[in-house]
Structures are given as structure tokens and as C-alpha cells.
Amino acid sequence: MDQQQSLWQFMHQESGKLLQQTLEHIGLTFISLMIAVLIGLPLGIYITRHKKAAGLVLGAVGILQTIPSIALLGFMIPLLGIGPIPAIAALFLYALLPIIRNTFTGISNVDPVVREAAVAMGMTNAQVLFKVELILAFPVIMAGIRTATVINVGVGTLAAYIAAGGLGEFIFGGIALNNTNMILAGAIPAALLAILLDFMLSLVQKMSSRKRRLALWSMPLILLLFSSFYVLPLGFSSKLLAGFTPEFMGRIDGDIGLRSIYGLKIRTVVISDAVMYKAIFDKRLDVISGYSTDGRLKAYDLAVLEDDKKIFPPYYAAPVVRTEVLQKYKELAPVLNLLSGKINDSIMTELNYRVEYLNQSPEKCARDFLVAQGLYKVPREGTRGTIRLGSKIFPEQYILINMYAMLIRGYTDLQVETKTGLGGTKICFDALTNNKIDMYPEYTGTALLAILHPATQQIKNLAGDRDSVYTFVRQQFTEKYHLSWLPPIGFNNAYALMMRRSQAQQLHIKTVSDLTDYLNKNKL
Amino acid sequence: MNRMIEVKNITKSFGGFAAVDNISFTIEEGETIVFLGMSGCGKTTLLKMINRLIEPTSGEIWIKDKKIHEQPPSVLRRNIGYVFQNNGLFPHYTVAANIGIVPGLLHWDKKKIAGRTADLLEKLHLPPAKYLSAYPHQLSGGQQQRVGLARALAADPPILLMDEPFGALDPITRAHVKKDFSQLDELKSKTIILVTHDVQEAFELADRIFLLDKGKIVQAGRPEELLFKPANEYVRTFFEDQRFQLEVKLIDPTDYTSLIKAFTHFKHRPS
Numbered sequence: 098m099d100q101q102q103s104l105w106q107f108m109h110q111e112s113g114k115l116l117q118q119t120l121e122h123i124g125l126t127f128i129s130l131m132i133a134v135l136i137g138l139p140l141g142i143y144i145t146r147h148k149k150a151a152g153l154v155l156g157a158v159g160i161l162q163t164i165p166s167i168a169l170l171g172f173m174i175p176l177l178g179i180g181p182i183p184a185i186a187a188l189f190l191y192a193l194l195p196i197i198r199n200t201f202t203g204i205s206n207v208d209p210v211v212r213e214a215a216v217a218m219g220m221t222n223a224q225v226l227f228k229v230e231l232i233l234a235f236p237v238i239m240a241g242i243r244t245a246t247v248i249n250v251g252v253g254t255l256a257a258y259i260a261a262g263g264l265g266e267f268i269f270g271g272i273a274l275n276n277t278n279m280i281l282a283g284a285i286p287a288a289l290l291a292i293l294l295d296f297m298l299s300l301v302q303k304m305s306s307r308k309r310r311l312a313l314w315s316m317p318l319i320l321l322l323f324s325s326f327y328v329l330p331l332g333f334s335s336k337l338l339a340g341f342t343p344e345f346m347g348r349i350d351g352d353i354g355l356r357s358i359y360g361l362k363i364r365t366v367v368i369s370d371a372v373m374y375k376a377i378f379d380k381r382l383d384v385i386s387g388y389s390t391d392g393r394l395k396a397y398d399l400a401v402l403e404d405d406k407k408i409f410p411p412y413y414a415a416p417v418v419r420t421e422v423l424q425k426y427k428e429l430a431p432v433l434n435l436l437s438g439k440i441n442d443s444i445m446t447e448l449n450y451r452v453e454y455l456n457q458s459p460e461k462c463a464r465d466f467l468v469a470q471g472l473y474k475v476p477r478e479g480t481r482g483t484i485r486l487g488s489k490i491f492p493e494q495y496i497l498i499n500m501y502a503m504l505i506r507g508y509t510d511l512q513v514e515t516k517t518g519l520g521g522t523k524i525c526f527d528a529l530t531n532n533k534i535d536m537y538p539e540y541t542g543t544a545l546l547a548i549l550h551p552a553t554q555q556i557k558n559l560a561g562d563r564d565s566v567y568t569f570v571r572q573q574f575t576e577k578y579h580l581s582w583l584p585p586i587g588f589n590n591a592y593a594l595m596m597r598r599s600q601a602q603q604l605h606i607k608t609v610s611d612l613t614d615y616l617n618k619n620k621l
Numbered sequence: 622m623n624r625m626i627e628v629k630n631i632t633k634s635f636g637g638f639a640a641v642d643n644i645s646f647t648i649e650e651g652e653t654i655v656f657l658g659m660s661g662c663g664k665t666t667l668l669k670m671i672n673r674l675i676e677p678t679s680g681e682i683w684i685k686d687k688k689i690h691e692q693p694p695s696v697l698r699r700n701i702g703y704v705f706q707n708n709g710l711f712p713h714y715t716v717a718a719n720i721g722i723v724p725g726l727l728h729w730d731k732k733k734i735a736g737r738t739a740d741l742l743e744k745l746h747l748p749p750a751k752y753l754s755a756y757p758h759q760l761s762g763g764q765q766q767r768v769g770l771a772r773a774l775a776a777d778p779p780i781l782l783m784d785e786p787f788g789a790l791d792p793i794t795r796a797h798v799k800k801d802f803s804q805l806d807e808l809k810s811k812t813i814i815l816v817t818h819d820v821q822e823a824f825e826l827a828d829r830i831f832l833l834d835k836g837k838i839v840q841a842g843r844p845e846e847l848l849f850k851p852a853n854e855y856v857r858t859f860f861e862d863q864r865f866q867l868e869v870k871l872i873d874p875t876d877y878t879s880l881i882k883a884f885t886h887f888k889h890r891p892s
Contacts, residue, residue, distance in 0.1 A: 214709030217674055218723050218772075219699030232713050306713035 104285075107278040114267075119286050121262035124327020125181065126249040126294075129188035131320035133245060137193050138238070141200025142226065151201060158194040166191070166252045170259055171371070179340070179368060179376045181327065184253075184261035191252055192245035199241025203234025235309045239302035243295055250291040254283070258369035260340055260376070264290075266367045273344030275523040275547050336619045337383035337612075340368040340376055344521060345386040349556075350546055350592060352386075354408040361613045370491065374399070377597060384612065388412075390442055390493060390590040392449030400598040403608040409592040410561045412542035413585040414493075416501065417574065420581045422535045426482060430583060432508045433536075435472055436500060437584040445493065445588040452492040459492060463499035473503065479510025487525050487534035490518040493590065497538045522547045530578055539582075540590055544570045549577075563589075624686075625650040625780065625812045626671065631680030633666050640666045642836035643680070650779075653813040655823040658833035664816045667833070668782055671814065672701045684780070699726055702773030702811075706785040708765040710757040716742070716768050717753040723776040734775075741771040745801055763794040767801065774807060781808070783815040787822065799825075820863050824870050832856060845871050 108115055144151040164172075169190065173183030207230050215229045231238070257265030267283025270276070304312055345351035346367055355361040363384065368376065374393035376382045387394065389401060416433050423430050440448070448466060451457045467473035484505055488494035495517055502513045516534055519525045522543055528534045545551065545559070545566055559565050571582040594609055606612050626648040633641040641663045648654055656664035669675040671682060673694045682689045689697055702723075710719050720738045729737075739749040745767040757765055766786065773781060786802075787795045802808065803826075817823055823830050824844045831841045840852040848867055851857040860867060 208712075210705060210707050210709045211711060213674065214703070214705055214711070217672060217698055217703040217705075217709075219695045219697070219726050220722075221695045224726070229711065229713075309713075 104278045104281050108282050111267075111282065115282060115286065118262060118264045118266055118283070119290070120326040122250070122253055122256075122264045122287065122290065123323055124325070125184060125188060125253050125256055125261060125263055126246065126290075127320055127323035128181075128327055129185045129249055130192055130242070130246055131317070131324055132185070132189045133192035133196050134242065134316070134320065136189075137196030138200055141197040141238075142204065144197070144201050145204045145230075155194075155198060155201065158190075158197055161190045162194045166255050167258070170255055174259060174372050174375065178379065178381050179260045179372055180366070180381070181256075181261045183259055184256035184263075188249045188252055188256075191248050195241040195244035195248070196238075197241075199237050199244075200234065203237030203241075204230045206237065207233045231313060232306055232309050235304075235306075235313065236302050239298060243298040243302065246294050246298060247291050250287060250294065254287055257343060257367050259372055260366035260368035260382075262367065266343055266346065268343075269369075269521075270343035270347040270367070272523050273342070273521040273547070274347045275526065276347060279347060337363055337616065338381075339363045339365045339384040339386075340373050340382040341365055341386040342370045342373065343367055344547075345592065348546060348592075349553075350409050350542065355594075355609070358406050358408050359609050359613045361609065361616065363612075363616055377595070380597070383596060383600065385595050387593055387595045388493075388590050389593045390445040390449055390588055392446060392451065392453040392492070394595065395446055395450045396454035398598045399595040400601040402594040402596065402601070402606065402612060404591075404593065405608040405610050407561050410542040410545060410556075410559070411563045411566055411589050412540035412591040413563060413567060413587075413589050414497070414538050414540050415567070415585040416536050416583045417529065417539045417544075418536040418581050418583060419529065419532070420575070420579050422484065423581055426484070426509070426511060428509045429484065429505070429511065432504050433501060433583050435504055435508075436497075436586050438587050439470060439472075440587045442588045445590065448496050449493050452496060459495035460499045463496050463503060466496075467500060467503055474507030476503075476506035477508075477510055479506075479512065481510040481512070483512045483514050484536070485514045485516060485534045487519050487528050487537035488515070488517045489522065489525055489537070490520055494538055497586070501536075501538075529580065538586070541566045541570050541585070542591065544574065544582075549573050623650045624648075625652070625684065626814075627683040628671075629681045629683070631667070631670060631677050631682060633663075633670060633675060634678045639836050641670070641677070644836075644838055645680075646831065646838065646841060648812060648814070650812055651810060653815065653826055653828045655827035655830045656814065656816045656833060657818070657820065657823045657827075657830050659818060662833040663836040664833050665784055668784055668814060668816050671780075672698050672703060672782060695726075699723055699776065700778050700780070702776075702778040702781040704766075704769050704773045704781070704783040704786045706788045708757070708769040708789075710765060710768060710772070712757055715754050715756055716747075716760070719757065719768060720771045720775050722772060723778075727776055729776075737775060738771070741774060742768075744805060745771055747771075761794075762790055763798050766790060766798055770802065770805075774805075777807070779812060781811050781813045783813065785817055786815065788817070788819075820860060821866065821870075824867050832859065 140154060144154050166187065169187045170183065173187050177183035177186055211233070212225065212229060215225045220228065253263050254265035254268055256263045257269050264283040264287040267279050268287070271279030271281070271283060301312055341352055347353070352365065368382070370387075373382070373385045374387065374391070374397055377385045377399065378397040387399070393399070394401070418429070418433070448462055451462050452459050464473060486498050486501055488498040498515055498517055502515055505511050505513050516528070519528055519537070525534070525537045525539070526548055529537060545556070549570065559569055567582070567585060574580045574582055594612065596606060601607070604615055606615055624647055628644060628646050630643050630645055631641060632639060632643050644667065656667060658664045666675055670677050673689060711722070714722070717735070717738050720741060721734045724734045724737060738753070742749045742752055747764060747767055752760070752764070757768070760768065770786070787799060790798060815826060827844055829842060830844055830847055832839045832847060834855060840847055840856050844867070847856055848860055848864070848871065
């Protein structure tokens with residue numbers, strides 16, 4: 098099993114990426130920190146002079162702090178698009194509160210007698226500020242900057258969701274791929290970075306008052322120096338820009354396969370699938386790694402590039418259930434199988450389109466579909482036991498889970514508890530094996546490559562065949578994890594490369610090989 | 622004698638309450654004036670209006686025939702020494718740096734500042750070698766107060782304002798510091814205004830005492846005038862408790878008239 102390498106081997110093998118991500122991470126942290134200091138410090142000073150404004154300003158930045166970081170990044174995308182700018186803007190907003198609050202507190206806590214003495218001796222306002230207040234408030238202000246730095250290192254991992262890079266690429270890629278080494282390769286450097294910066298700033302904070310003025314004046318230079326790290330690592334460039342999800346980046350049937358089997362050389366940013374489609378529609382990206390049943394395919398008029406060398410294996414969805422539950426509640430399996438064969442690719446795309454683009458709730462979408470199929474029954478409100486349904490964090494899974502919940506409630510006396518939004522494959526799978534949920538819908542290809550990790554030869558033997566992959570996965574899951582695969586639902590949500598239809602037509606790109614040729618011919 | 626400070630109809634109101642209520646007076650060059658009164662009488666407010674730490678609601682103050690409100694406050698203050706009750710030393714500055722603040726603001730050259738600093742410390746019985754590079758928190762209360770005085774005197778200002786300068790010291794330290802102060806030659810030529818609520822201290826130091834109550838000067842005059850010719854009942858009762866000690870302080874045994882004055886007063890004293 099070639100993936101059973103040590104963390105050290107992984108980090109060594111990916112050292113180039115690791116270095117780049119670390120530098121990007123430091124850069125992101127310090128660019129946003131610098132802006133936060135440039136704005137927060139004067140603002141903090143201002144509100145010590147205008148105490149009436151203090152409550153308002155501190156309240157406003159306090160509210161910003163309570164916005165969940167993922168949501169804040171989400172708000173940034175319509176305003177600032179993807180890439181480093183929205184990431185820096187979000188980190189900047191998080192860094193503001195500690196800096197403003199500590200500047201305000203630090204200066205307010207300067208002994209009023211000392212301040213009055215400074216005034217009484219004939220110091221001007223600026224002299225009182227720079228020679229007395231800022232120097233005496235220095236430890237408190239530095240504590241604020243320290244807090245902001247540590248927050249930024251932590252929140253900075255989320256920058257990977259919107260194509261801004263940083264150590265989050267490994268962390269989210271690792272979570273999506275069920276690759277612990279990859280998670281740790283991102284998480285450990287991020288933690289070390291936070292500890293190291295915190296320690297260095299603690300030394301600055303404890304500086305004797307004599308050296309403080311020097312520190313105060315050299316701070317902008319140091320911030321600028323670290324900020325420049327973000328621009329240092331420049332990869333090669335290409336005429337088109339690709340945005341791939343963290344999961345896609347680390348998969349053999351993803352970026353790795355594209356590079357090794359197709360020889361595709363394209364400048365790539367890592368981005369969350371939540372914002373990827375909008376980004377390609379807005380022409381911020383040219384190629385994305387999407388899913389073939391995604392509703393946004395229809396909404397944004399994207400063209401799927403044909404996988405002419407067959408690197409994307411089949412991804413047929415089917416419920417994976419804990420075998421004990423099936424044995425305990427014999428009525429469950431037949432009910433779950435009601436859906437089997439009812440949803441093909443185009444139906445699933447249509448359902449996804451309704452939820453993702455027409456903003457229907459997954460519940461309404463699921464119910465309408467079941468009613469149309471004549472499968473819907475009024476819930477029996479039974480009390481026989483509880484089935485816990487889990488789902489990954491995207492609409493297709495929400496729709497399927499809602500359908501299963503309605504079927505179970507309508508056809509059996511079982512109760513249902515749904516735990517939707519369990520992140521990626523790893524989280525769902527771990528929840529299932531740890532008896533936190535009883536079932537979730539999984540895809541054959543994902544199970545094969547992200548969970549089972551078979552040897553390369555084994556994958557070749559399966560040759561991307563629908564039935565052989567399903568059979569292999571089902572057998573392995575039963576043996577290794579005591580989990581049962583029920584019959585496939587019908588659709589194949591495979592990975593696919595997508596481009597805007599208009600651009601693909603204009604450049605005469607229909608297959609992934611066409612794309613590779615185009616890029617090779619049009620090198621910058 | 623030349624007129625140093627002239628205060629004309631000065632009033633300071635805080636939200637309708639007049640802390641200082643239409644006060645006028647003049648102070649001659651070289652005089653030591655004590656603003657005496659109980660807490661809340663307006664004496665500190667009055668003092669702080671002289672170097673514009675507090676701006677008056679109405680009225681004018683003139684120093685050496687110049688209106689203080691027509692000068693930048695920082696320039697005005699650099700020529701007026703100020704001593705705080707709780708020393709107000711910069712905790713992040715050494716003793717030398719603290720003393721050198723005002724000369725530095727006035728752009729004296731470094732050698733001159735160093736010389737002046739060492740000189741002042743010497744005069745205040747703080748050996749420069751030992752104390753120049755000490756920080757305020759390393760000093761005792763009495764030492765801090767001496768440094769506070771040195772700082773106020775550093776640029777040799779003609780006027781010195783002192784806000785309860787001995788108020789925070791214990792009685793023994795206070796006696797020592799007062800003795801050092803009174804022996805300081807350069808204080809003799811300065812116009813000094815000192816705020817206190819300590820009657821004994823006022824009688825020891827003042828050329829003239831301004832007794833304040835409710836924002837007004839109840840009586841202004843030499844100590845013996847306040848004691849022997851009280852303007853009203855308030856002044857009389859103000860000194861009643863300590864009358865004997867104060868009278869003893871005023872008696873000069875070589876001066877016949879003072880003895881007679883004191884004696885007649887004792888005779889007429891209601892018992």
C-alpha cells in the first residue's frame with residue numbers, strides 16, 4: 098500500500114508545495130496584519146480622544162469578530178471575487194478588534210497624572226502621544242497585535258477556500274481525501290507558525306521602555322518584509338487559469354492524473370467548490386474541476402470536457418449503511434432501495450439546479466420529486482427506533498438525505514435524525530465507522546480512491562468499469578468496515594473538467610487532450 | 622517690584638457650578654503665594670488655569686503683561702515649572718531624562734542639559750552618580766518628589782506652580798523635603814504659587830496667603846493679617862484650631878511689636 102508513507106516522507110516529497118504554502122501563509126497573515134495596524138492603531142488612538150465614538154467603533158468591530166470566518170469569506174466573494182484580496186480583507190477585519198481595543202485600553206490606562214505632567218511641561222499633543230502614551234501603552238498594544246497575529250494564522254487556513262493559497266490547501270485537501278499525513282502537513286506548520294510568531298511577539302512585548310521607540314518605528318518595516326513573502330513564490334504561468342478543489346488537487350483521479358496521464362500544464366489555484374462555479378462564470382477562472390451532475394453546470398452554461406483518456410473513474414451514488422442497522426431493522430433496506438434506478442444524470446442535474454440556482458429548499462425539491470414519482474407517503478410518526486442520516490456538505494447530498502428521510506418516515510415506524518453538512522468524505526466516513534451516524538450516500542469512485550486506497554495495479558484492473566468498481570467497493574466495505582452498500586441510485590456524479598461553453602467553443606476545446614494541446618501550443 | 626501675574630475676573634464653571642467665581646488678583650515678581658482652603662474650594666482649578674491645564678469660562682490672565690490665551694499653550698507651559706502632588710514622573714524615563722524633558726523641548730544642547738541636571742540633583746542631595754540613570758520606581762517617595770521639583774526647575778522658569786507638593790509624603794519625609802526646598806537658592810528669586818490645605822505649611826512658606834472658599838477669595842494677605850485681622854467669621858474660625866501654633870510661628874522674639882500684638886490678642890481671646 099504505497100500511501101502508507103510517514104508524515105515525514107510526505108512532507109519531504111511535497112516540500113516545494115509546503116514551502117510555498119508556508120510563505121503564502123506568512124504573507125497573507127502579515128499583509129492583513131499590516132493593514133489592520135495601519136488602520137486600527139490610528140482608530141484606537143482616535144477613540145481615546147473621542148470617547149463617545151469609542152462605544153460605537155468597538156461595538157462595530159466586535160460584531161465583525163462574531164461573524165463566522167467561513168461566512169465572512171462568503172460575504173467577500175460577491176464584493177471582491179476570489180483570490181488573495183477577499184482573503185486579506187477578511188483577515189484584516191478579524192485583526193481589527195484586538196488591535197483597536199488594546200490600543201484604546203492601553204492608552205486609556207496611562208496614568209492620568211503622567212499624561213497631565215506631560216502636558217504641563219509643554220509637550221504638544223503629538224509629543225504626548227509619541228513620547229508618553231504610545232510608549233507606556235506599548236505592552237498592551239503589542240498584546241493586541243499578538244492576538245491578531247495568532248487569529249490570522251488560524252483563520253488564514255480558510256484562505257484556501259477562495260483560491261488565496263496558504264497552509265489550508267493541505268488541511269482541506271487532506272480532510273477531503275482522508276489523508277492524515279496531508280492534514281498534518283498543513284496543520285503542524287500552521288500551529289508551529291502561530292506558536293513561533295506568538296513567542297517572537299512576546300519578546301517584543303516585554304522590551305524595556307528604552308527599546309520600545311525603536312520597536313515602534315521598525316514595526317512597519319518588519320510587517321512589510323513578512324508581507325512580501327506572499328509575492329515571492331510565483332509559479333509558472335499559463336494562458337488559462339484553473340481552479341481546483343483541495344480534494345481534486347490531491348487525487349490520482351484529479352490533478353495528479355491530469356498532470357501524469359494527460360501532461361496538462363496549467364496554472365492552478367486551490368478553491369472551494371462553493372465559490373468555484375461563480376468564479377468561472379465571472380471569468381476569474383477558465384477551467385474548473387466540477388461534478389458532472391452539478392446544477393450549476395446548467396445555471397452557468399458550462400461545458401464538460403470529455404475525459405478521453407478515462408482518468409475519472411465512475412462515481413455512482415448509493416447509500417452506505419451500517420450492517421447492524423440493516424439487520425436490526427429488516428424493513429429499512431427495501432425502503433432505501435425504493436430510490437434505486439429512479440434518478441439518472443440529467444434528473445440529478447435538474448434537481449441540483451433547482452436547489453443551487455432556483456434556491457428551492459432541498460426538502461421541497463425532494464418532496465416534489467417523490468410526489469411526482471408516486472413514492473411519497475404521509476409520515477407515520479412511528480416510535481420504533483431512530484435512524485441517523487448523515488450527508489456531506491453539498492446540495493445533492495442534502496436532497497438525497499431528505500428523500501431517504503421522507504421514505505423512512507412514510508413507509509416504516511422508524512424515526513429519523515439527520516446530521517447534514519458533515520464536511521467531506523473523511524468526516525462522513527469517520528462518523529459512520531464510529532457509530533455516530535447510520536448511513537450516508539457515498540460514491541463508488543470516492544470510496545475506491547479516497548477510502549480504500551487500493552494498489553495502482555488493482556485500480557487498473559477495475560478499468561473504470563461501473564459494475565466491477567461497485568462490486569469491489571461493496572465487498573471491501575463489508576470485509577473491512579462491516580458496512581453495506583445498497584444498490585446504486587442510478588446517476589454517475591463523476592469528476593469532470595469544465596469550461597465556459599462560449600470559451601470552449603471559441604478555442605475548439607472539447608476534450609481534456611484538446612485543452613492540453615491548446616496550452617502546450619500557447620505557452621506564455 | 623514688577624507685576625508678574627495678573628488675574629482679571631476669572632471664572633470657571635463646570636456645568637453651571639462655579640468652581641472659581643469671578644476672582645481677580647495680582648502677584649508681584651518673586652512673591653510666594655499660597656492658595657489655602659479646604660478640598661473643593663477651587664484652589665487647584667485656579668492654579669491650573671494659570672498654565673492653561675484648565676481653560677477659564679471667562680476672564681483674563683496676564684503674565685508679564687502678555688495675555689496667556691494669546692500664546693500657544695505648549696510655549697506658555699515650558700516657561701512655567703509645575704510640581705505635582707504625586708510627582709507625575711515618567712515611569713519610562715530615567716531620573717536624568719525626566720529632569721531633561723523641558724530643556725529638551727526648548728532645544729537646549731545635550732551638554733548643557735546634562736550639566737544642569739547634575740547640578741540640580743547635587744543641590745537636592747541626590748548624588749548624580751547614583752541617581753542619574755535610576756528609574757522613578759527605584760526611588761523613595763521623598764526622592765521622587767525632589768526629582769519632581771528638579772524637573773520643574775530644570776529650564777529655570779520664572780514661575781513655579783506647586784500643587785500640594787508635600788501632600789503625599791509622610792510627616793518625617795515631608796520635613797526633610799521641605800528643608801531641602803527652603804534651602805534652595807534658586808527658589809528665592811522665583812514667583813511661586815503653592816496650593817495646600819495644610820495651614821501650618823501655608824504659614825511657613827507664604828509671603829501672602831489667599832484663603833479660598835466656594836470659588837472666591839475670602840481674604841488675601843500676609844499670614845499675620847489673616848490671623849490677627851480676619852476679614853470675617855469664616856477666616857477666624859478657619860484658623861481657630863491651630864491658632865496657638867500659628868501665633869508662635871509668627872512671633873519674632875527680637876521684635877517687640879510682634880510680642881505685644883500676640884499678647885494683646887491672647888488677652889482678648891474668648892475662652
